[in-house]
Amino acid sequence: MALRLTDVAVARGGVPVLGGVSFTLEGGEALILRGPNGSGKTTLLRTIAGLQPPLSGTLEGAADAVAYAGHADGLKSMLSVAENLQFWAAVYGQRDIAIALGAYGLEPLADRLTGTLSAGQKRRAGLARLMVTGRPIWVLDEPTVSLDLGAVGMFAAAVRGHLRAGGMALLATHIDLGLEAKIFDVSGFRAAPSAVHGASDEAFL
Numbered sequence: 001m002a003l004r005l006t007d008v009a010v011a012r013g014g015v016p017v018l019g020g021v022s023f024t025l026e027g028g029e030a031l032i033l034r035g036p037n038g039s040g041k042t043t044l045l046r047t048i049a050g051l052q053p054p055l056s057g058t059l060e061g062a063a064d065a066v067a068y069a070g071h072a073d074g075l076k077s078m079l080s081v082a083e084n085l086q087f088w089a090a091v092y093g094q095r096d097i098a099i100a101l102g103a104y105g106l107e108p109l110a111d112r113l114t115g116t117l118s119a120g121q122k123r124r125a126g127l128a129r130l131m132v133t134g135r136p137i138w139v140l141d142e143p144t145v146s147l148d149l150g151a152v153g154m155f156a157a158a159v160r161g162h163l164r165a166g167g168m169a170l171l172a173t174h175i176d177l178g179l180e181a182k183i184f185d186v187s188g189f190r191a192a193p194s195a196v197h198g199a200s201d202e203a204f205l
């Protein structure tokens, strides 16, 4: 299986952000999105995750295959870490959370209410969530924010394991994770300036 984008254009708040984006990601491959702040990385990732439609172009291989980790951690603060992972495992028809807990050193925190965790601990739990989805394409937006060096290592190891198992990873990150990955710089794909200004998609704020 593969994720294939052909001549994709994306918009935020009705304003075109990127155009002419084409790439293919095969099983076992990672692709890192680069580009300055505001260049459209998040918008492209949200489109691939199915949170918004592309303006034009075709996107193949993403439906029912993507697990998305955006800026929010996707955790319920009044559930424990284990309960959160069990919840997400159930959503995706999976059961085992032990591997995910172990991969991010979360066993000692398994029974803690997620709302009482530190920012980095929450981020570890949010990333562990990906491992209980069983989904082949991990789409990650700045995944290492709040992580200390040890946790960055845990994350890199989790991604490597996912790739070895034939999975794919698409990441927007400014950090060198030591992964063998293709780089896609979105800077060269800026959409032509539009006459529309000041719009926003508040529904997603």
Ligand SMILES: Nc1ncnc2c1ncn2[C@@H]1O[C@H](COP(=O)(O)OP(=O)(O)OP(=O)(O)O)[C@@H](O)[C@H]1O
Residues within 6 Å of the ligand: 012, 013, 017, 035, 036, 037, 038, 039, 040, 041, 042, 043, 044, 199, 200, 201, 202, 204, 205
């Ligand atoms: N909710 C929104 N409504 C309207 N425009 C938005 C909204 N969110 C972001 N934008 C604009 O869309 C453009 C692309 O933003 P996007 O978040 O995709 O960039 P990014 O490359 O991920 O940036 P960063 O590196 O800062 O995270 C920017 O000009 C941004 O100001």
